[in-house]
Amino acid sequence: MILNEQTVKAIRADIPKYPQRRSCILPALTHAYRQVGHLNEVVYREIADVLDLDTIQIAEAASFYTMFPKQPVGKYFIQVCHNLSCSLLGAESLVEYLLRKLDVKKGAITPDGLFTVVTVECLGSCTTAPMMQINDLFYENLTREKVDAIIDELRKKG
Ligand code: FES
Missing domain, CATH: 1.10.10 (Arc Repressor Mutant, subunit A)
Known part of the structure; x- marks a missing residue:
């Protein structure tokens, strides 16, 4: 069981x-x-x-439901929306930035076990694009600076 x-x-x-x-x-x-x-x-x-x-x-x-990963993921499961509104406002480059920053491939777990990044379809928050969901929380109107702050905060929490 x-x-x-x-x-x-x-x-x-x-x-x-x-x-x-x-x-x-x-x-x-x-x-x-x-x-x-x-x-x-x-x-x-x-x-x-x-x-x-x-x-x-x-x-x-x-x-x-993409919110339920079908394989093990990091403690922080980062789902970046790459649907139309988010894409038009830079989601793809945000994903590349995140993957580079965390030095991980899409869907893989960082060596410290903390992060997994995936792209998902619309999460229903198009007016606050680009956005991502980390575990149960939405992070909206993202910029690289905001992403840096979010990742720093989560790393501190461990
Ligand atoms: S297109 Fe990204 S939340 Fe809808």
Whole structure:
């Protein structure tokens, strides 16, 4: 078992809140992600067992959401939007800058285990482009200076 007792309990606690078991999938993925740090086939199977659904239903839902990494990532999972508004306002060069600054390839983990950078589709914050999400938080109207400050702050936190 990958999912611990607390996570399984949290998934079960959501079941009565929804009219159908399928509606519990997204919250269940969130509980699992918060515990494990990423999702994979074993996690899908375990969620399916708890919810009494097919594993494919869990996997299908998970595949739609980039906020759930499907392989291990750094402590700070940086998702940079590269969709239209962000792209027009410099997202691509921001990504290159970030990757150079952190000396890491897209999707890989920095040697200190702190950072993973990926590009994602629109995160729904187009009016504050360019933007990125780090774990649960949005960072908006980004400039290289802001990126420097954010990364410095996260490095300090460790
Ligand atoms: S295009 Fe980047 S948040 Fe929508």
